[in-house]
Amino acid sequence: MDADSVASWMLNQIHKEACIYQDDVVDHLVKAKREDLLIENADGNQVIGKAVLAAFRKLAPDTVVWVKPDRYWRFRVPEDEPGRDARG
Numbered sequence: 001m002d003a004d005s006v007a008s009w010m011l012n013q014i015h016k017e018a019c020i021y022q023d024d025v026v027d028h029l030v031k032a033k034r035e036d037l038l039i040e041n042a043d044g045n046q047v048i049g050k051a052v053l054a055a056f057r058k059l060a061p062d063t064v065v066w067v068k069p070d071r072y073w074r075f076r077v078p079e080d081e082p083g084r085d086a087r088g
Helices: 002-018 022-031 050-059
Strands: 019-021 039-042 044-048 064-067 072-075
Touching: 002 019, 002 022, 002 050, 002 072, 019 022, 022 039, 022 044
Parallel strands: none
Antiparallel strands: 019 072, 039 044, 064 072
């Protein structure tokens, strides 16, 4: 499992479940013993590393948005503003 395969898994999960939470990706990587693909944020929590995020962005540059308040990705809807971030 590498960053590209994790990104593909993430996109597949969005197709199946309509969204994927950051915590679910972190759990998936911990269970797969790939904590090297995670980083620690300023609050001391494990979050998805830059290599995985970059690979994910390449797979879905315009079709997926990040909902920051709830920390999940979902497909873009017409009401979303331009850019990668969405309000909800």
